[in-house]
Amino acid sequence: MDCPVTDSDIEFYQQNGFMRYKGFFFKQEMDRLRAAIDDAITSHRDRILGAEDGGRSSEDYERVFNQMVNLWVDNPEAKQFAFSERLAETGRRLCGARNVRIYHDHAMVKPAGQQSKETNCHQDAPYWPMDPVGSLSAWIAVDDVTIDNGCLHFTPGSHKFGKLEPIKLGVEGESIVDKMREKGHDVAEPVAMEMEAGGVTFHHGCNFHYANANSTDHPRRAFAVIFIPDFVTFTGGREAAGAGDEMTAGAPWDHPAHPILAGEA
Ligand SMILES: O=C(O)CCC(=O)C(=O)O
Numbered sequence: 001m002d003c004p005v006t007d008s009d010i011e012f013y014q015q016n017g018f019m020r021y022k023g024f025f026f027k028q029e030m031d032r033l034r035a036a037i038d039d040a041i042t043s044h045r046d047r048i049l050g051a052e053d054g055g056r057s058s059e060d061y062e063r064v065f066n067q068m069v070n071l072w073v074d075n076p077e078a079k080q081f082a083f084s085e086r087l088a089e090t091g092r093r094l095c096g097a098r099n100v101r102i103y104h105d106h107a108m109v110k111p112a113g114q115q116s117k118e119t120n121c122h123q124d125a126p127y128w129p130m131d132p133v134g135s136l137s138a139w140i141a142v143d144d145v146t147i148d149n150g151c152l153h154f155t156p157g158s159h160k161f162g163k164l165e166p167i168k169l170g171v172e173g174e175s176i177v178d179k180m181r182e183k184g185h186d187v188a189e190p191v192a193m194e195m196e197a198g199g200v201t202f203h204h205g206c207n208f209h210y211a212n213a214n215s216t217d218h219p220r221r222a223f224a225v226i227f228i229p230d231f232v233t234f235t236g237g238r239e240a241a242g243a244g245d246e247m248t249a250g251a252p253w254d255h256p257a258h259p260i261l262a263g264e265a
Contacts, residue, residue, distance in 0.1 A: 001086050005093040013094040017159030017207035020193055021090070024200040025081075025140065034142050034197075036077035037107045037221050040068055063117040064170050065108040069240055071223075072105050081105075082225050087138050087200065088262035094202055095136050097229030099263025101253050103128065103135065104240040110150045110220040116213040119150065121175040121190075123158075125205035126166035128226075129235045129244070133163050133206050135228050141199045142221040147212060149220040152201060153190035155208035161185070163206055177208050227261070228253050 004021050013019045025033075041048065048066050071078035081087070082105040092100045110116060125133050145151035155177060167174040180187050190210065193201050203209060205226075214220045236249025241257035 001089060003086055003089045003093065005090050010094060010096070013202065013204075014096075016154070016156040017204040018154040018156075018193075018201060018209075019094055020195065020199065020201045022195050022199045024087075024090075025198040027196070027198050029081075030140075030142050030197040032077055033081050033140070033223055034221055036071070036075055037109065037142060037223060040071050040075050040078065040107060041066055041109060044068065063111065063115050064119050065110045067106055067108050069104045069106045071107055072102070078105065078107070078223070081140065081223060083261055085262055087225060088227060090200075091136055091138055091202055091227040092229075092262045095134055095204075095227070095229050097134070097231060097263060099230045099260045099265065100227040101230075101258045101260050103226035103228050103258060105223065105225045108222045108224065110211065110214045110222075112149075112214050112217050112219050116150070116215065117170065118213045119211040120167060120169055120171070121155075121177045121208050121210035122167050122169060123164060123176055123206050123208060124203075124226075125163040128205060129237055129239050130205075130228065130232045131235050132232060133159075133204075134232050135205045135226060137203055137205070137224050137226050139201045139203065139222055139224045141195050141197050142223050143218070144196045145199075145220060145222070146194050147192050148214075149216045149218070150211040150214045151195070152193045152203070152209050152211050154193060154201070154203055155190045156188045158187060158208035159204040159206035161206065175210070177210075180208075228258065230263070
């Protein structure tokens with residue numbers, strides 16, 4: 001397996017809480033993934049997450065993006081990417097785990113044009129039933145992503161603030177970076193992660209990140225996979241695969257809905 005991670009990548013990730021790999025996948029592979037996402041979104045509209053999901057409550061949420069989770073369960077094409085050993089091994093090395101499991105995958109299609117809204121600056125970790133922090137996302141650019149169509153922006157070093165209060169995604173003006181600056185914290189300027197289709201960024205669950213509204217004429221598609229390191233436990237309650245009742249709060253993640261994708265069992 002041709003895993004791109006070097007020692008200096010690991011150091012960069014630990015310092016900054018993100019890492020970018022341009023050209024991680026071939027463009028032709030993204031043609032397949034794009035078709036799989038379009039098919040999933042059009043044929044399973046009932047599974048698009050809306051205002052009620054996980055505290056992300058907002059009537060405007062679908063203008064931020066149309067989001068669908070766990071495509072891997074019934075979409076073999078999407079599963080090839082969600083279960084990519086090279087992707088998982090890259091995440092595993094960056095976060096320094098013995099192994100990583102999948103939490104869930106998700107397609108995020110940011111609609112084009114005037115109705116599009118920004119993805120507010122937020123952390124992911126407050127929405128995840130996990131402790132300690134350390135889980136991370138791999139975010140695959142399925143289309144070319146630019147500042148204008150909603151590439152991600154990461155805030156260097158912000159993961160070191162740890163897990164903070166969740167903010168309301170889709171609510172105008174809600175921003176974790178603004179909240180922290182109002183409290184007098186020194187927060188770095190975010191950096192834009194423009195890249196062509198096939199590029200992948202990895203980000204720590206506590207990194208502050210956002211994406212602009214998509215002001216172009218075409219939807220912006222992304223496919224992300226969240227990895228749980230072996231040292232992270234389940235904190236109980238509701239979780240994305242609906243397996244929370246079959247797991248033990250305070251214990252390591254161990255359930256067929258969250259298989260190990262890289263590293264030793
Ligand atoms: O794709 C987006 O606009 C936001 C993605 C995001 O917040 C994430 O993957 O954690």
